[in-house]
Amino acid sequence: MNVKSAPLGCLSICLIGFVVLLAQVAMSTISAADDARPDRIRIEYAPPRNSDHQDLYELLKQRRALESLQQIFNPFRLPGDLTLRTVGCDGVSNAWYQQSVVSVCYEYLREIQEMAPQDTTASGITPSDAMLGQFFYVFAHEFGHAIYDLLPIPVLGTEEDAADYFSAYMMLMFGQDQARRLIIGAGYAYSRYLANPRVTIPLVAFSGSHSPPAQRFFNLMCLAYGSDSTGVFADLVDMGYLTPTRAPRCRREFNRLSFAFRELIVPHMDKERARQVLDTKWLPQPLQF
DSSP states (O other): OOTTTHHHHHHHHHHHHHHHHHHHHHHHHHHHHHHOBSOOEEEEEOOOSSGGGHHHHHHHHHTTHHHHHHHHHTTBOBSSOEEEEEEOOTTOOOEEEETTEEEEEHHHHHHHHHHSOSSOOTTOOOHHHHHHHHHHHHHHHHHHHHHHHHSOOOOOSOHHHHHHHHHHHHHHTTOHHHHHHHHHHHHHTTGGGGSOSOOOOOGGGGSSSSOOHHHHHHHHHHHHHHHOTTTTTTTTTTTTSSOTTTGGGHHHHHHHHHHHIIIIIGGGBOHHHHHHHHTSOOSOSSOOO
16 A cells, blocks of 8 residues: 555545535525515514513514514525514523524513613603513614524624624614614613623523623623714713723724624625614604503
8 A cells, every 4th residue: 555645546536625615615505595575574472471571562563563573674685484483481591592583581582571670860861761672672682683594694792792893883874862762772682781780690601602791781882882982872971881991992983883784794684674674763752561
């Protein structure tokens, strides 16, 4: 046996196999791109398993909450249908994406209701904005997971952080007034983590796929501040929602996110349809949800 020649034969076979694999991947990508089109969002209000959630189920249907999300996400060109649904989870508060379905539990939505302030806060957060902001934030986060799964979009870093940033950018695209209400409303859900400036938690708390809640909050506020530090988000530092040491870097962080979104995600959107979505007034006047 010629030991020196063996690797060359193996190398040529491996190279041929690799080229064939690349061709197959390219063809499947082209096929998926050919099938991709807008209007692939489906919705489902699954009947609640717990009778205590019946009022929430009826309210969501009355407000056409999922229909609004359907219109917002329909400009994305997807290779197949994607369902947004609310569902009972047998007492578990959760939200997830799996196999072309985004699911948010009624238990999770009930928590959003219960955590909302009773009245408008000193910083101007209304009960309805606190609920609507978090409602959009969680669905957009899970929709971000779907985008990274269904489309050939690379993710550098943790996918959970990428989904957070996708959700934040979606909110920030809605213009000053709506973006302010969505971002500050979503951020209110993290307010309990800011009540104590010093915390002690087990080391294992940092082992999950999600960043710690306080870190997610500051990331969200930094992106908002970076998008408009002299306008509607100029007060985030004074409000204590962003530290003076982080604030100077936020413009650069937002610009990098904006560049990545434009280069990687916008090509998978129907631009005219997206413009119509951004020009629509989605949020109602501040009323009790």
